[in-house]
Amino acid sequence: TQLLEQSPQFLSIQEGENLTVYCNSSSVFSSLQWYRQEPGEGPVLLVTVVTGGEVKKLKRLTFQFGDARKDSSLHITAAQPGDTGLYLCAGESPKDSNYQLIWGAGTKLIIKP
Amino acid sequence: GAGVSQTPSNKVTEKGKYVELRCDPISGHTALYWYRQSLGQGPEFLIYFQGTGAADDSGLPNDRFFAVRPEGSVSTLKIQRTERGDSAVYLCASSPIAGGTDTQYFGPGTRLTVL
Numbered sequence: 025t026q027l028l029e030q031s032p033q034f035l036s037i038q039e040g041e042n043l044t045v046y047c048n049s050s051s052v053f054s055s056l057q058w059y060r061q062e063p064g065e066g067p068v069l070l071v072t073v074v075t076g077g078e079v080k081k082l083k084r085l086t087f088q089f090g091d092a093r094k095d096s097s098l099h100i101t102a103a104q105p106g107d108t109g110l111y112l113c114a115g116e117s118p119k120d121s122n123y124q125l126i127w128g129a130g131t132k133l134i135i136k137p
Numbered sequence: 138g139a140g141v142s143q144t145p146s147n148k149v150t151e152k153g154k155y156v157e158l159r160c161d162p163i164s165g166h167t168a169l170y171w172y173r174q175s176l177g178q179g180p181e182f183l184i185y186f187q188g189t190g191a192a193d194d195s196g197l198p199n200d201r202f203f204a205v206r207p208e209g210s211v212s213t214l215k216i217q218r219t220e221r222g223d224s225a226v227y228l229c230a231s232s233p234i235a236g237g238t239d240t241q242y243f244g245p246g247t248r249l250t251v252l
Contacts, residue, residue, distance in 0.1 A: 033177075066141070066228050066243025067180070112179050124193065125241075127179030 027051075028115055028128035036134040040102055045131040047113035048095045054116045056096045057125070058087055061110040103135045139163070141244035143229050149250045150219055158214040158247045162231030169212050170241060171204055172228040180228055186212060219251045 031046045047056065055074045059067035071080050073089035073096060080087045084107075086099040100107055110132050114125040142161045150156050162169050168187055172180035182196040189209045197203070201219075206212040216223055226248050230241040 028179075065245050066230065068243070069240050072240075114179070124182055124185065127181070129177065129179050132177075 028113055028126055030111075030113060030128035030131050032131060033129070034132045036136065037103060039104055039135055039137050042099070042101050043103055043133070044097055044099045045111055045133070046095065046097050047128055049115065049126075050094065051115075051117070052093050053126075054093075056089055056093075056113060056115045058096070058098055059112040059114065061112060061130070062108075067112055103133075105135045105137050108133060108135050141229055141231055141242050143227075143244040143247050145247060146245065147248045147250075149252065151252050152219060152221060154219050156216050156219055156249065158216075158227050158249070160212045160214070160229030160231075160244060162210065162212070162229070163242055164210075166231035166233055166242075167209075168232045168234060168239070169206060170230045170232075171212070171214050172230065174226045174228055174246070183214070216249075219249075221251050224249055224251045
């Protein structure tokens with residue numbers, strides 16, 4: 025069974041600090057997606073990484089896909105209260121049909137003003 | 138344009154009752170997905186439609202769960218003889234075509250509480 029483990033499960037930091045959250049697996053993924061989910065809403069796609077070693081930036085957010093395509097990280101610079109939410113990673117298996125994503129349990133992030 | 142909508146937003150029912158949850162996908166999206174999300178967890182795949190047909194229902198937990206999409210647009214998730222363990226947020230997502238890398242657009246979910 026393929027699993028995606030996210031760490032930490034919970035993170036509470038002050039506005040202005042930097043942070044990194046991780047998404048790890050022992051399995052290889054064709055691609056990996058990061059989502060942010062706010063209370064009472066569905067997840068919203070932030071980025072998709074496809075190539076091993078790929079780095080994508082979205083304003084203060086930097087996403088990296090591991091060289092072996094088994095892990096990914098999300099780094100936030102100078103976190104702001106608006107970054108608060110549940111960050112989910114989801115991977116597309118190269119073995120299975122290409123419509124089903126494997127989801128992590130998420131990192132709940134709270135940025136205190 | 139309108140996003141994915143789900144109704145009702147909240148549903149409280151008693152153990153043993155029947156419930157229907159509705160999803161209106163983005164117009165023109167071929168693929169539609171149902172997920173279940175428990176507190177503190179990521180979404181759990183239930184079923185996927187490509188057009189009117191269920192391309193994969195392997196995530197449905199048991200035969201009390203059933204979903205339809207008769208005209209290839211609106212979908213209804215049906216749960217018979219509800220149990221307390223069915224309590225969760227039920228999310229619907231749609232995408233233009235099927236594919237893991239194709240963006241899935243999620244609705245706000247229906248929070249189901251079984252008493």
